[in-house]
Amino acid sequence: MKQLHLVASIVVMALHATGVAASGVSIPCDDGTRYYNLAREAGASRDFVKAAEWLQKSVAACDSYPAWHLMGTAYQRQRNLQESLAAYEQAVAHAGSQDQAALSMARYGQVLALNGQRFEALTMLERAMEAHSNPPSWMRENARELDLSLAEAPVSSDSIKRSLASQEFGLLAMNQIENQANVRGETKARIQIPINYQLNSVELDERTSDNIHELGKVLASQEHEGKTFTLVGHTDVRGTWAHNLALSERRAEAARAILETTFPPLSGRLRVVGAGEAKPKYPGEDLPESEHRLNRRLEVIVN
Structure with missing residues (x-):
């Protein structure tokens, strides 16, 4: 039931905003603009099949970010998920700014969630928020919904592998996102698997304790043979800075x-770092316990 509610909320949020301005869109040729405007008219009439057809004509006339992004939305509305993923991927490739690339990447994450790939979707949304200069509220809310749902159920090693592959070789490795991450010093692949801790303790909480074994399967696999990893412990913001810094390192240990x-x-391949309360997923002290819990976490960086 919780998963159905999550999927429904993602669909609703996707319907309310496409991430591309509804008017004043610049398409680099007359035919492309004409077909794009026809697609918008079809979409306004809820004829998403016709909208996608017009958008195919638009990108055939001249490739453009707005047409590819809107095509992803048209296919998403039809529940043609593979076509939607392919269109959003092209949108990222044609993006003229980091913010555009991040918007399409976040929509790509929404489609992954609709396809049942929730852990990969959360990775995509979190990296999109890092790349965007001012992430919109729908992006943050989608990520939060996924984060809360994943903290209640095991994550498979296959999901972790797919998430890493997307960062090292897939959509997240594309130049637009990579360049933005480089500015912020965040180019390395990361695993933000739900591995959470009991309050003021180094003990894993019961709901996510199995995830550390799924993580180990991936890190020790042949694909990552010889690689080293940094384990970063985190705390929530309650307690003193010094106490939390020491606690976070003990958690990683x-x-x-x-x-x-x-x-x-x-x-010999695992390095340990404590981040304390410096990088909470959810800032502030006046938070529900569910969000404090998500701040008490382990993060893994591929060196």
């Missing part, structure tokens, strides 16, 4: 002990 004991090939 405890995670390393579990991983190296369970997966001996990882011995």
Whole structure:
């Protein structure tokens, strides 16, 4: 039931905003503009099949970011998810700014969620928020909904592998996103798997404790043979700065002990860092406990 509610909320948010201005869109040729405007008229009449057909003509006349992005939305409204993913991917490739690329990447994440790939979707949305200069509220709310839902259920090693592949070789590795991340020093692939901790403790909470074994399967796999990883512990904002910094490092140390004991090939390949309360997913002290819990987490960086 929770998953159905999540999918429904994502669909509703997608319907309210396309991420591209409804008017004043610049298409680089007359035919492309004409077909694009016809597509908008068809979409306004809820004829998304015809809208997609006009948009195909628009990009055939001249490739443009607005047409590819709107095509992704038209296919998303039809529930043609693979076509929607392909169109949003082209939109990222044709984006004229980091914000445009981030918007299409976030919509790509929405479609992944609709396709049942919730962990990969959350990765995509979080990286889109990092790339965007001022992430819109729908992007933040989609990510929060996914984050909360994933913290209640196990994440498979296959999902972690797909998430890493998208960062190293797929959509997240494309130049527009890579360049923006480089400015912020965040080009390395990261795993923000739900591995959360009990309050003021190094013990994993019961709901996400199995995820550390799924993580270990991936880190110790042949695909990552010889690579090193940094385990970053985090706390919520309650408590003193010094206490939280020390606690976060102990959390990462405890995670390393579990991983190296369970997966001996990882011995000597795991570095430990404590971030304390410096990088909460959800800032502030006046938060529901569900969000404090998500701040008490482990993050993995591929070196």
